Amino acid sequence: MRKKYSMLDIASYSKQTKYLVALDSIIFGFDGNQLNILLVKRGPDSTIDTWSLMGGWLAENENLELSAERILYELTGLKEVYLEQLYTFGDIHRDPIARTVSVAYFALINVEHYDSSVSEVHHAQWFPVSEMPAEILFDHRQMIDLAIQKLRYKAALHPLGFELLPEKFTIPQLQKLYEAIFQTTFDKRNFSRKILSTHLLVKLKEKQKSSKKGAYLYQVNEEKYKTYSNSFLNFVSNPEF
């Protein structure tokens, strides 16, 4: 598949300006009540005394996603989380220190897996989406707003809420999560009917007894979940528009 490149072509490359490339992650977590975002006061390599997203630099030996995964791991100790590219920000003065193009990712994590000791080092703190600090670094506020928008958009059409919950969870927990995402309330009969109609959940024998009556635990049917995720585009492009 190799092609011959003329000297001229290669020369055009070397004339070009190069830019710093950063990765920033909007990390969502759900504490059972509120949807939260993880902010840091100071990344290991980062710099400034303002709340900001977790970020870092693109490494020469990594592609974008890998770099984002590495940074997430360094700062939270988490691996194999749901991570999706959100948008790339490149305004000239978005970073006043030096022009930087930042590729933003958003992550959905299960807070039970989150090891707070790892990120204490980085002065990380969870903030409810409705109570963000007033001052946030650079354009990170914009990134956060876009991430929330996209999370809502995706969650309305695809079953990705599970990513924010423990392996076993109850329907009322799931409903609280969706209510936190959409900042609204749902009718529980309609909600559970809709969720169960996907057949993505397996009802377990056990109950979680944090309430008086206790609620049945459910688990994601991983097989169907994968298929479902892979087919959502078919699902959307099928109907008579």
Next chain:
Amino acid sequence: MRKKYSMLDIASYSKQTKYLVALDSIIFGFDGNQLNILLVKRGPDSTIDTWSLMGGWLAENENLELSAERILYELTGLKEVYLEQLYTFGDIHRDPIARTVSVAYFALINVEHYDSSVSEVHHAQWFPVSEMPAEILFDHRQMIDLAIQKLRYKAALHPLGFELLPEKFTIPQLQKLYEAIFQTTFDKRNFSRKILSTHLLVKLKEKQKSSKKGAYLYQVNEEKYKTYSNSFLNFVSNPEF
């Protein structure tokens, strides 16, 4: 809003590797029958004797979107087209000449506005989405596939098809467009009912007489269209999930 940055912080910036940043555009056009993508053999600054997307380099005095708009203008003579960021590609060896991060945009253009003379210079050519050349530069094939996927996804949920048609068009034309996008056929009664139920179209007095009977021309109600586009997220996040 200025903050004090320590010397240390700024030093961390200067240690970092910088990268080439490119912009590539997937340009969609509709010829009344097929959905097409515009490919070039050789951009002005580009290089290689293979079909590729229109692309160029990020300029120091432009943000990403502006650079993408400029490149599109240089190569097609088009301004103010529908342009949306698609995804950022950054695999290590995606460009074998030098490591380049490429921000891909997709554009929807009205072929009536397209001045083919401008892009003859660049050896541009329209290809039906179903008949792409076998060999396409770098990862541009991947970009194209993702763009088609996203176009279908968005078109199924949002009324953006209009961007590909002239100001005045008929329902049958619009239907052909959607059939080309989704590579399927629709029932014309259901289709027109669905389209008209949005109240986004204004029926004009004139008819287009390319068929024997002639079909009524319609125009987008720009006011409602803007509102609709701005509110689609509400629309999606509202339903009881």
Next chain:
DNA sequence: ACAAAAGTGTTAAAACTACACCCATGG
């Protein structure tokens, strides 16, 4: 025994799908 949260069913309205005939005109 009662408060608190879980679980469950019905009905009316709206949306969707499938389907067939008449209309206007240019050749």
Next chain:
DNA sequence: CCATGGGTGTAGTTTTAACACTTTTGT
């Protein structure tokens, strides 16, 4: 006059939204 493509309506089915009472159990 007839072939071509444009235009329109209805009925059955599915999906959605609104709504209230019973169950369990810890205190």
